[in-house]
Amino acid sequence: MLGSESQYVQYLFSGLTLGSIYALIALALVVTFNITGIFNLAIGEFVTIGALAAVTLRDVGCPNVLAYILAVIVAGLVGTLMERATINPARKASVLTLIIITIGVSIALRGAALLIWGTHPHTLPAFVHAAPLNFLGAVLIPQSLFVLGLAVVAVGLLFTFFDFTFTGKAVRAAMMNRTAAQLVGINPARLSLFAFTFSGVIAALSGIFITPITTATYDMGFMLGLKGFVAAILGGVTNATGAIIGGVLLGVIEAFAAGTLPSGLKDAIAMIVMIVVLLTRPTGILGER
Amino acid sequence: MLKRSLLVLLCLMLILAIVGCGKAKTTSEPPAGETKEAYKIGAVVDISGSAASLGEPERNTLQMLVDELNAEGGIDGHPVKLIILDNKSNETEAVLAAKRLIDQDKVLAVIGCSQSSTSLAMVDTVTKSQVPMVSMAASAKIVTTPEGKQQPWVFKTAQSDIVVANKIAKYLVGQGIKDVAFLSMNNAFGDSGLKNFEEAAAANGVNILLKEKFEATDNDMTAQLTKVKASKAKATVVWAIPPSASIVTKNFRSLNINMPLIHTHGIGNQKFIDIAEGAADGVIAPMGKLVVAEQLPESDTQKPVLLSYINDYQEKYGSRPSTFGGHGYDAFELTVKAIEQAGPDRAKIRDALEQITGFPGVSGVFNLSAEDHNGLGEDSMVFVEIKDGKWHLLAN
């Protein structure tokens, strides 16, 4: 038996863990959006590639950490390649066309993942083997702490990067006003390349950190990418903090909806909350008009 | 305006041209065999999309079996040409694929699909064209008409969910467990499980205290399981396939829930145990005999079939087959057996299928008849428990 407070704490833990992943993906989407003006709907596939590449690299004998680093690099390279092969050549096309292109890329990448890794789920070992922590009667598995930690560290590093490096400032300038940034000599093509590579890296990290909890399959990224997209817009697309809030909020709403209402309706509840938020704040939670 | 209309017209022409070519191709194709004409069998499998984890082992199995059959000389010297199409787990594409097999490839019989929903979508097509179809999916609705009779042209090789549900309910009663929580995937597989388990539970006096669902793509079922933990249930029944079945199991263990965890045949694959990493230990499930083939008594007529299937599959693909692959095996073997008896005639093949009895397959011993187009009883399943990462046959 479990008291109701413990249940709520449990929902919170579960919501925060998944919410952190949504937040990270949303973060990558927001950065890309603000630099290039498009949503990269292939981001979920980057999550998949990161996670499954790490699985394969471990299988061929790489030590864990090396496998993870290489997998992140692989996913980053896929991002780079995607930008050069499909986004850059079409940079003069409309935003809608570019988004449709990212959908096409995601279809092709998912097919490739199916071909390479098959349909079986794969997994990675937990980073530390420790017993689950007990907190107010609720249970927190250690891997969740790593996921939360990744979110915090990634956000911290990102803000440091934006505030203290030249490239970071250029990105921020481009995020605020693309045209003005171009006028002062910031190269939009370089920044676009950066955005896609960065997305690959962040997404791959998310994939690797979450796989010990959720397992990895060739189509795992699709839903995560969709949720990240929801989180990004819910938060208000124009700033990184909004993405984090949107992601965590979505995760927590889902967990509480599944826990307190008929769980089949979970996704419907999350969507209703989202639509209500949008109707009351038509530009997202932290969006500016 | 003119230019665009022209373009549309050109495209129409192009499509027609392709149609023409396609036609020419099928008629001019020479018989594949040197001596006798090839027998064509079609298969529509959920190779990609949401049901890919079912379809992939089925596709592999079908491919392997047809190669073996042809190496042994085919059916009465007729080589067998098996055309496997992917429906992307999509019902509209399943219909198109079935029509292609029937109209273009002129197959003698259609095997498929992997899921109940995609199979159901094809039922009307095969019935209209009068082509025998052998589904690899579970729902009893596939072979039942709205009036409650057997669909004349449709057969299926997976055990019906009611068989599994009854098995579980009886097991619970045997263990003295009256109150259970039921978790299912929110898709056709889980839904059919839920409905049948409700029926079986009511018939056996088991109370379902809690019915929870999760999506096939969900990454965390802690919230649903927290409700289970807070309830008075004495056992949890989970109706799902990996990866969500694995995630439930891991969540279940990390939440430290102290009650028996019962899965279904949906987890019938070594991968499930590997992925759950120890969390799977203690899981109990009714299942086809495939996973415990080695432990069966010698008297079991299925044993040689199972062992040779496992052996061949392992040799070709490097891993043990899953129960879903087994449904593919049965579908192929039944179809081939029917063609052997009836020759290349769709109606006669259907009649022959209906008369197959005592046929030992992977999923059980098939006793098909006009009243039963599945032909599997409760004896086709055994209870297994996972101990130390291995399947163990439980005595009945």
Add this chain to the structure above:
Amino acid sequence: MGSKKNLLLIVIAIVVFCLPLIIESSYYMSIFIVIGLYAIVAEGLGLLMGYAGQVSFGQAAFYGLGAYAAAILATRCQWPPLLCVCIAPLLPSMVAFIIGRPILRLREHYLVLATLGFGIFVYVLFKDLGTLTGGPSGLTGIPYLNIGSLTLVTDQQYFYLVWGALGLTLFGMANLTRSPIGRVFKAIHTSERAAEAVGIDTASLKLQAFVLSAFLAGLAGALYAFWVTFISPSPFGFTSSVEFALMVVVGGLGTLWGPVLGAALIVGLTEFLRWAVPVALPNAGGEFEIIFFGIIFVLIMLFRPKGLLAIEKSSVAMSHPTTLRSTDA
């Protein structure tokens, strides 16, 4: 120009009319039926996206609402099928009318997200209202469509019905887009604010386009239900919504024939790859078809970024797409 164009239209109509007479194969007929169904949905979405400038990622929900309304009326209420086909599209239209006003106030990607959320919400309802919809296992026992004493059993017969409906849709669209309202729609697409500034009630026009697109999607859904005679939630999910949007964009935004061509391309390409991949690569599995589909799609968009039928130059509406553009505002 006018007479030449009419001549072409007549030729196209004759070709379409003759197709079922030439083609015996139920497979090729079915491909055309699916193209026809998708084209009807895409025409409606094309009006919304290409003319009114509102992107929807939830169109499959309306398609599904039409299908379920028709199927439920026919199986549970035993209504005559033809009546179901006529009544069913009213449900999605009503839903669109109710949600349209609040949702269409949202702009750009916020609108995309809201329609996406609506689509997922409806999809969950299909799955969860089991007693009504049959749940994830689906709804069986849908009767064949009959017109009077004629039961549409063969695909050839059904082809005439679907393409007849598509013909009417195209005819209506052609008249609508050439009418003053059509020009106003284009104005909204070009710049919603400018249109408002000159006194156009953009909100109510957008709502009309939204309701009309829902009606057409519902009609196609109802026709689908009576064709397959079985429905389950899966064809009405997010993936299908995206596919409908793909059809409109790849065909060419703001064109009459674009959505038809887009639908034909997506269905045709899938079936073509199903045939071509095994011929070219004998041992390749279904995975290759998906990869090729994605790559070909990207290539089309790279070489024809405005869609296959888009007007090359001129047309202010196309050269300055405002949809989904945000931060500079």
